[in-house]
Amino acid sequence: MNTTAPAAALLPAIARGDVSAFEALYDRHSSTIYALLLRILANADDAQEVLQETFVKAWTSAKMFDAVRGSEVAWLISIARSRGIDRLRSRKIRYEREDEAGREISVRSAFVDHTTGADQAIQSQERTAVRGALSELPDPQRIALELAYFEGLSQSEIAEKLNEPLGTIKTRMQLGMKKLRDRLQAFH
Amino acid sequence: MGHEDFESIAALDAIGAATAGEASALRIHLSGCIPCRRARDEYADAALSIAMSLVPVHPPAWLRTRVIAAKEEAERRFNPWWLAVAATLFFALWGWREFGIRVAREHDASQRAEIERLREENGLLSQRTEKLSSEMAALSAHDTRTIALSGQEVAPAASARVFLEPNRRRAIVFFHALPANPNDKSYQLWIIRADQPKPVSAGVFDVTQTGDASIVVENLPVATEIKALAVTLEPKGGVDQPTNTTFYVAGNASM
Numbered sequence: 001m002n003t004t005a006p007a008a009a010l011l012p013a014i015a016r017g018d019v020s021a022f023e024a025l026y027d028r029h030s031s032t033i034y035a036l037l038l039r040i041l042a043n044a045d046d047a048q049e050v051l052q053e054t055f056v057k058a059w060t061s062a063k064m065f066d067a068v069r070g071s072e073v074a075w076l077i078s079i080a081r082s083r084g085i086d087r088l089r090s091r092k093i094r095y096e097r098e099d100e101a102g103r104e105i106s107v108r109s110a111f112v113d114h115t116t117g118a119d120q121a122i123q124s125q126e127r128t129a130v131r132g133a134l135s136e137l138p139d140p141q142r143i144a145l146e147l148a149y150f151e152g153l154s155q156s157e158i159a160e161k162l163n164e165p166l167g168t169i170k171t172r173m174q175l176g177m178k179k180l181r182d183r184l185q186a187f188h
Numbered sequence: 189m190g191h192e193d194f195e196s197i198a199a200l201d202a203i204g205a206a207t208a209g210e211a212s213a214l215r216i217h218l219s220g221c222i223p224c225r226r227a228r229d230e231y232a233d234a235a236l237s238i239a240m241s242l243v244p245v246h247p248p249a250w251l252r253t254r255v256i257a258a259k260e261e262a263e264r265r266f267n268p269w270w271l272a273v274a275a276t277l278f279f280a281l282w283g284w285r286e287f288g289i290r291v292a293r294e295h296d297a298s299q300r301a302e303i304e305r306l307r308e309e310n311g312l313l314s315q316r317t318e319k320l321s322s323e324m325a326a327l328s329a330h331d332t333r334t335i336a337l338s339g340q341e342v343a344p345a346a347s348a349r350v351f352l353e354p355n356r357r358r359a360i361v362f363f364h365a366l367p368a369n370p371n372d373k374s375y376q377l378w379i380i381r382a383d384q385p386k387p388v389s390a391g392v393f394d395v396t397q398t399g400d401a402s403i404v405v406e407n408l409p410v411a412t413e414i415k416a417l418a419v420t421l422e423p424k425g426g427v428d429q430p431t432n433t434t435f436y437v438a439g440n441a442s443m
Contacts, residue, residue: 019256022256022259023252023256026252026255026256027252030246030247030251030252030255031244031245031246031247032239032240032242032244034244034245034246034247035242035243035244035245036239036242038245039242047247048247048248048251051247051251051255052251052254052255052258055255055258055259056255056258056259056262059259059262059263060262060263070232073236073240074232074236077236077239077240081239127240127241130237130238130240130241131241133237134238134241145203145238146238148200148203148204148205149203149204149235149238149239152204153205154205154207155200155205155207158205170200173199173200173203173205174196174199174200177199177200177202177203177231177234177235178199180234180237180238181199181230181231181233181234184230184233184234184237185230
């Protein structure tokens with residue numbers, strides 16, 4: 001299996017039992033998935049376990065992948081995010097996490113701080129554009145999006161956590177997503 | 189709700205923040221609205237970009253080996269061949285069980301039918317035993333009289349013997365070597381009484397292939413009133429009075 005094969009070609013090959021395609025999939029996306037799981041779980045051991053679960057799921061369910069419905073990495077991220085949030089809820093890690101102020105600093109760092117060596121190796125114009133769009137969001141909108149996306153909180157849970165009216169939270173998230181979408185469209 | 193409302197819900201749904209009701213309404217609306225589907229896809233891309241914007245972090249090198257090993261373990265656990273073998277085994281056992289149940293049911297039905305047949309046969313045998321006991325009692329009674337009926341011109345080889353129990357006013361009659369009666373006719377035994385001008389029917393019977401038959405006659409006239417006995421061939425089921433005078437066997441009951 002050629003590891004430089006087109007992204008969409010890997011999962012069909014994995015569905016046919018191609019082990020080298022599976023290894024290529026891991027090499028191609030494990031750092032993205034691991035970063036997401038670290039962000040969700042804030043715990044390396046948990047992130048590694050869920051990363052393993054995610055790729056095993058990809059191996060056993062590769063035949064379920066439909067390229068028409070999304071990209072390979074989007075499919076993996078969907079699996080990883082869902083399992084990561086499940087793990088977060090089951091272990092109630094959110095109650096053990098750092099306080100809001102400290103967490104916010106780390107979130108901002110994950111979004112905005114793009115000067116690490118690993119990032120430099122993978123950095124793309126699109127990632128830069130997205131990161132720019134996120135960094136331009138007002139903090140209240142960005143925080144509401146983070147709580148929904150990375151912690152799986154509902155609108156009412158976010159409103160309660162931030163001590164804000166439900167309507168306000170909903171509006172913040174909708175505005176934040178709209179700005180993000182417009183910025184991406186402008187980039188494309 | 190209008191398209192703008194559904195677009196707003198699509199924005200929330202993309203990050204998993206839509207309520208169950210909103211998500212359900214959105215699914216229904218998207219099935220018939222292309223612009224909103226496009227908006228949904230755009231928001232999905234925006235949500236994906238949140239994850240993609242994170243600084244990639246390489247997992248530990250040893251984790252790659254562990255993931256590959258876990259994949260192989262999962263492969264063993266979820267091997268379609270094992271599933272196929274397990275499924276085949278399951279259906280084979282299930283089929284064998286169903287077959288066994290069907291065979292047992294058929295066997296049970298067969299046994300029930302056999303029991304019913306034996307019960308009917310037992311009933312017939314009981315009746316036959318009762319008849320034989322009755323005949324034996326009649327034959328062995330101390331006052332039993334015997335009347336011999338001899339073959340007539342149409343059946344010279346035929347004969348009959350009447351065992352009469354005067355006290356019980358009952359008789360058992362054995363016929364021998366009568367010609368086979370046609371399907372539409374029966375033999376009929378007549379009693380010619382001394383006190384009545386017309387004969388009285390004493391019974392209707394068919395003979396076996398060897399020409400034999402036996403009948404029990406109940407409520408006989410008193411013995412002294414029986415003058416003679418005779419057998420004619422009559423329409424099937426018998427008649428009130430003889431339709432002919434062609435006797436097959438006949439005899440006087442003289443004391």
